[in-house]
Amino acid sequence: MKDCLFCMISSKKINTDIVFEDKKILAFRDISPQAPVHILLIPKMHISTLNDLTPKNIEIAGHLIYNATKLAKMEDIAKNGYRTVFNCNEWGGQTIYHLHLHLLGNRKFKWPPG
Numbered sequence: 001m002k003d004c005l006f007c008m009i010s011s012k013k014i015n016t017d018i019v020f021e022d023k024k025i026l027a028f029r030d031i032s033p034q035a036p037v038h039i040l041l042i043p044k045m046h047i048s049t050l051n052d053l054t055p056k057n058i059e060i061a062g063h064l065i066y067n068a069t070k071l072a073k074m075e076d077i078a079k080n081g082y083r084t085v086f087n088c089n090e091w092g093g094q095t096i097y098h099l100h101l102h103l104l105g106n107r108k109f110k111w112p113p114g
Contacts (some may be wrong), residue, residue: 001046006098009046020071024063027071027103036106037082039074041068047099050088064101077105 008014019039020027030038043060047053053061065084066070072078082105087093102109 001098005096005097006040006042006100007046010042019074020067022067024060025067027067030102035083035103035104037077037104037108039068039071039075039103041071041101041103043099048097049094049099050086052099060099064099068101068103069101072105075103075105081105081109083109104107 004080005014009016009028016031018026019029020041023044025041025043027039027041030040034093041064043064045057045058045060047057050103068084069078071096082103085102085104086099087095088100
């Protein structure tokens with residue numbers, strides 16, 4: 001999508017602190033971190049929300065999750081624990097309508113979340 005912030009980041013039209021990239025996804029540090037480690041993992045193809053996953057693109061969700069675990073180890077937060085979050089639509093807290101997975105760590109989280 002032409003005016004999607006994460007599509008622009010994915011296509012390198014906007015610079016960001018990239019921590020991982022492969023053919024399918026891009027991971028970068030959040031510019032407004034909610035934890036000492038806050039990385040966003042996005043598919044390079046535009047998918048607006050979790051609701052827009054289909055049998056043809058469902059594998060991207062697993063790819064995001066798997067790479068979040070790899071990044072948790074690289075960031076040295078895997079042993080103590082971390083949180084992964086997909087927000088979906090307005091009431092779920094989604095503000096950018098491009099599927100993304102938050103990887104948060106290096107602090108203790110409470111339950112239930114806010």
